[in-house]
Amino acid sequence: MKKEPEKFELSTFPAKIDVKNLIAKGKVGDRLKAEIDEKLNLRLDEENVLQEISGNVQLTLLEQEILAQFDINYLAKTVCARCLEEYERKGDVAFDREYLIGRRTPEEDKLIVDKNFQIEIGEPTLEEITLDIPMKPLCSEKCEGIIAKS
Numbered sequence: 001m002k003k004e005p006e007k008f009e010l011s012t013f014p015a016k017i018d019v020k021n022l023i024a025k026g027k028v029g030d031r032l033k034a035e036i037d038e039k040l041n042l043r044l045d046e047e048n049v050l051q052e053i054s055g056n057v058q059l060t061l062l063e064q065e066i067l068a069q070f071d072i073n074y075l076a077k078t079v080c081a082r083c084l085e086e087y088e089r090k091g092d093v094a095f096d097r098e099y100l101i102g103r104r105t106p107e108e109d110k111l112i113v114d115k116n117f118q119i120e121i122g123e124p125t126l127e128e129i130t131l132d133i134p135m136k137p138l139c140s141e142k143c144e145g146i147i148a149k150s
């Protein structure tokens with residue numbers, strides 16, 4: 001039976017934070033913390049499926065932008081590079097993004113607050129998690145690979 005090839009598109013999950021109140025009523029330096037707790041089943045590539053993300057994003061209103069500081073834990077199903085068994089891997093990523101206020105197009109390394117006063121956090125989060133997953137993940141440091149299995 002011929003199997004359809006699976007597609008590995010780096011899709012994003014709908015993850016937007018409303019920043020209208022922060023921008024409309026806030027002063028420079030004001031902060032807003034958003035909690036993240038998502039169950040996903042998102043295939044990142046041939047070997048990795050992102051299952052859960054949790055953590056928070058701390059937003060700070062600046063003169064012309066919002067600084068978003070992410071602190072994210074994730075759980076991904078991945079494949080051990082030695083024994084080729086699937087296992088669950090936990091990781092965490094901490095990173096920043098800047099969202100420009102009142103712009104239509106992003107600048108290099110900066111994103112924008114969209115016309116509905118929302119910021120999109122899904123794509124940068126996936127970007128960083130994808131970078132964090134090692135090229136050759138191991139189920140355990142002691143994994144002895146395929147040969148040792150009986």
Ligand SMILES: [Zn+2]
Nearest residue numbers: 080083139143
């Ligand atoms: Zn292994």
